[in-house]
Amino acid sequence: MTAYDPSNVFARILRGELPSHTVYEDEATVAIMDIMPRADGHVLVIPKVACRNVLDAPPEALQAVALATQRLARAVKAAFDGDGVTIQQFNESAGGQVVFHLHVHVIPRHDGMSMKPHTGAMEKPEVLAANAERIRSALTAL
Structure with a gap:
C-alpha cells in the first residue's frame, strides 16, 4: 500500500495551513464544506488521525x-429540507479517490433532482459560509 502523504489538502486543512468552512468538530473528526459541492450543503467528514483511506x-x-x-447526515438533511442523503466514500485511484486522506461525502438530496456534475468549479466563499451556518444551526x- 502507498504511504500516507502528509502534504495532502486535508492534512493541510487539519494543521490550519489552508482555510476551510468547518461545520462540526469533535476530538476525533472535523466536518467541512466541500469547496466543489455536488449540491448545496455538501460536507466532508474527515478523521483527525493520518490515514490514507478505509x-x-x-x-x-x-x-x-x-x-x-x-450526525452530519441528519443535520444536512434537516438544514436543506432534503428528501434523502447520499453518502460516498472512495478508496485508492481505481476506486475514485482523489485526495488521499480518508473522507466521507455527505450530500443532501431532493426527489427528482440530480447532483451537480463535478466540474472542478469552486463555490463562492460567501455561499459556503451561509450553508455552513445553516448546518451548524441544524x-x-x-
Missing part, C-alpha cells in the same frame, strides 16, 4: 467517522 484507518478512526457521518437543534 484500508489503513485504525478502527477507532472508522468508528468516529461513522458516528460523525450519521446541528444545535438535533
